[in-house]
Amino acid sequence: MDLLYFALLCSVLIFVHELGHFVCAKLFGVKVLTFSIGFGPKILRLRGRETEYCVGLLPLGGFVKMLEETRQEPVLPEDRRRTFEAQALWKRVIIVLAGPAMNVLFPVLLYFAVFVGETRFVPPTVGAVLPAHPAEGKLHPGDRILEVDGERITTFAELQRIVAKNPGQELKLKVFRDRQHVEVKVIPEEKVIQKPLEIVERIGELGIRPSRPAPVIGISRLDSPAYRAGLRSFDLVTEVGGRPIKTWTDLEQALTDNRGATVPVTYLRPMPVTRALGGLADMAVYESGVAALTPESGVADLQSRAGIEHADLYVADVPQGSAEWKADLRPGDRITEVDGVEVTAWSTFTERLFASPDKPHVITWLRAGQRKSGTIELRREDYLDEYGQTRPRFFLRATNWSPMVPEPYVEGGPAAIRLAFENALDETYDVIRFIMVGILRIVEGKVSISTLGGPITVYDVVGEEGAKGVSYFVWAMAVISINLGLINLLPIPVLDGGHLLFFTFEAVLRRPLPLRVREIASLAGLMILVGLMGIAFKNDVERRWDVIQGQFRELAG
Structure with a gap:
């Protein structure tokens, strides 16, 4: 089968190459004597009006033989103007x-x-807005972007393409929000991408994602109503008071008006499976449960009233022996600062680390309401790429678990x-x-x-x-x-x-x-x-x- 693929590839590419020579020679009136694909014994010969078309046994080359005066074949007087040299x-x-x-x-x-x-494409709907990026405060989850600088778009891929090509240039977005059209002006930030062979590419970014965060909760206080109700970090909420919950926004809306009323919360809790598949994989299975949650009264946010927040900044896994483990970072800890600067999303946390990947960083986190800190260095691995260049790779061993809920696909159309x-x-x-x-x-x-x-x-x-x-x-x-x-x-x-x-x-x-x-x-x-x-x-x-x-x-x- 590999030989068939190889023969097919060589034949097609050689045909395309020789076809270019052949067509242009014909257009300019040059007499073409032979058009051959492949070398060796001829397995196919077709004689045209003045050109012989051949297919050779070995598909490793080809040629277009034109009438030339410098070759041994005699050139008739009426063909002199049709030679390549003429x-x-x-x-x-x-x-x-x-x-x-x-x-x-x-x-x-x-x-x-x-x-x-x-x-099928992801629609141009804003699912999440990353902190400290141009879209923060200008675009909101649920916004449907209809136009960019007057150009109508129907997919998120079109939006990404336009934004990537305009770093530092103001874009006018026509957005459908809360049943009305609004205009938003935003300037994509420039992101520098280092590619192999010292190639540097600069693209624009807004700091938005097309999918919405799933309703995975984080609980940092042991005295919170959520913890007392039996909820734990990384629980995936599926219903609140019989109301289906699909996204984090759904969960916030379901509990927004609750002021001290007890409500049943149905959840799925990931339970690790030791030595899954004979030790070949790390797995977790969901265990279902129901908690009776009684948020505190008042007008504060969900974190203050119920002790629930999104699990984005919570550490889900820390490999033993890693720099993060040695710094006393553990699963369930909530990241709060990097080098003394507050972070509000895992994306911001990693961006600050990888901005200076070869330097130590002081990480601050909360564990059971207590503030802790430690110093970590990203793991570095030097390797030779396929071009013989030594390149470094840096790894953050601690990971979070923040699944996203994609928007329904749309047809691309024209x-x-x-x-x-x-x-x-x-x-x-x-x-x-x-x-x-x-x-x-x-x-x-x-x-x-x-x-x-x-x-x-x-x-x-x-x-x-x-x-x-x-x-x-x-x-x-x-x-x-x-x-x-x-x-x-x-x-x-x-x-x-x-x-x-x-x-x-x-x-x-x-x-x-x-x-x-x-x-x-x-x-x-x-x-x-x-x-x-x-x-x-x-x-x-x-x-x-x-x-x-x-x-x-x-x-x-």
């Missing part, structure tokens, strides 16, 4: 450039085919097609930039040449992605197509980029380079190409050997 320089440039261009543009169609398959095309263009651009920067980093010596991959690596990748499904195979085909197109543009004789280099000299000198010079350059280019292929093949063999050794070690262990 064309204007700009036409020859387009004919040569068309092959790599097709390989670079073809992924737009492939990515579009993947993205357009997504028919907007889904536009969004799929825009995402396809973005994805193609990102891959092109990544590959070009990778080539530059290899030239600079910042990335090892051992990262080059050859046909064995392509074979492995295509087989792995093909086994996952059609969309993964198409995704891999798109990336490899862009690789093929950009590599063909390298200024190495025998590649399309080498021909473009000859044309550049021709434009400067006002005459073609001598045939002998082109032949010597082509021979040198061929030697360079063979050398690069040898390095890539050596890297492939070493990677495969490392995999085999790893498998032997696993079997021996």
